[in-house]
Amino acid sequence: MQSHRGEWSSKIGFILAASGSAIGLGNIWRYPYIVGKNGGAAFVIIYLLIVVIIGLPYMLGELALGRSSQKNPVGAIGAIKPGSWWKGVGYLGVLTGLGILSFYGVIAGWTVGYVFKMFSGAPGNFAAFISEPVQVTLLLAFFIFITAAIVHGGVSGGIERWSKILMPIMFVLMVILIIYAVSLPGSGAGLRFYLMPDFSKIDGNVILAALGQAFFSLSLGMGLMITYGSYVTKSDDLFSSAGYIVFFDSLIAIMSGLIIFPALFASGQDPEAGAKLVFVVFPELFMNMPFGAIIGGIFFILLSVAALTSTISLLEVPVAFLVDEKKFHRKQIVWVVAGIAFLLGLPSALSQGANEFFSNFGLIPERLADPDFLSQMSFVFGDFSLAFGALLLSIFIGWVWGAKAAAAEIAQGSRFFGKVFNIWVIMMRYVIPLSIFIILLNLFGLFN
Ligand code: PHE
Secondary structure: OOOHHOOOOHHHHHHHHHHHHHHHHHHHHHHHHHHOOOOHHHHHHHHHHHHHHHHHHHHOOOOOOOOHHOOHHHEEEEHOOOOOOOHHHHHHHHHHHHHHHHHHHHHHHHOOOOOOOOHOOOOHHHHHHHOHHHHHHHHHHHHHHHHHHHHHHHOHHHHHEEEEEEEHHHHHHHHHHHHHHHOOOOHHHHHHHHHHHHHHHOHHHHHHHHHHHHHOOOOOOOOHHHHHHOOOOOOOHHHHHHHHHHHHHHHHHHHHHHHHHHHHHHHHOOOHHHHHHHHHHHHHHHHHOOOOOHHHHHHHHHHHHHHHHHHHHHHHHHHHHHHHOOOOOHHHHHHHHHHHHHOOOOOHOOOOOOOOOOOOOOOOOOOOOOOHHHHHHHHHHHHHHHHHHHHHHHHHHHHHHHHHHHHHHHHHOOOHHHHHHHHHHHHHHHHHHHHHHHHHHHHHHOOO
16 A cells, blocks of 8 residues: 555545546536537537446546556556556656646636636626737736645645535536526527537537547546546445546536527527637626626636636646656645646647737648647647547556456445446447547548
């Protein structure tokens, strides 16, 4: 046992921390705009199918690898297959954590900016706000700083306690906003768009987007659940914990769609608006409500908190790696990693109009991602890298470590996993790697 690495204080503590990682901008900012871009209800169905059939069993694989080895992704893979190239998959995860943190921190910074804008009662123009270089840079620095301060001080005490208080408040606020949005005149078209499927809109790219969104939203494919699983005790039930995490994450995503789309159609806006959806539609909605400035300000505080529990987890992966494997002191290395994440985030921060070059970066083809640097980072790290990492990790867990050994780890402490033991083994070895592989082929245009 390496108890100095720390353990979750309880099963609830683990579920909260992992749900905190999963629930974030991915659910409230990214999910609605991905749904909007990919045709609405039919996408939602494909998305939920992928979450249950691929996301949940895959999450169990990562958690099992973490708990069994009690190590970060690089260390966990190295413990099972010492001195092989498989360790590279762990390094890819560490790099992906940094890559996501860099652009995620930019958007999280915007949410902090909107706290002040909402309280001021005049949110103003979003495009003007994000193209202002000094503001966005300071907000990015601020968010990365808070993240690092918390990871520096250790996560369990403060963040677990605050998640317990703030997540329920966010939930209640979301329910109020759903009721409000659905009651707006003209909202019905939004509900139809969101809830009545038109399967003619489904093609390979839509399925790729659903898979990418599922992995992103559930924090899968970069070894985060390996890291968080490494802090779980042997007597905990991984199976039911993963069930809760997946359920909470999907619930919050679905709820945010029930606010966004009715409001969007009621105010006559375009569901394909992309990344700016939440920042344009929500403020407008709030400003038409009684006490809207206050409720809107509180909403963006909670969105910032949801983002914070995710950035903490993103920073924790490279930090855990450097502390475990390279024997750095957590309290020092945290600031170095945070500094790198900030520098890596600068081009994304300046890519929304502040700087011409980064705003029209365009390295990744137009059919895959918008030309601005932030969208390109989001595609490379938020979509491709997670899917590619998940493909390699599922092969590693299913074949190199062995799905039976992994399943035995999950069964330990679980009351019900025995019933699905054999099904899970087949999923891990065949269904998950094959489906990710086919979807990735599609990414390279082989089926187009
Ligand atoms: N799941 C987080 C969200 O939805 C983002 C994230 C991805 C966090 C990968 C950690 C790892 O906002």
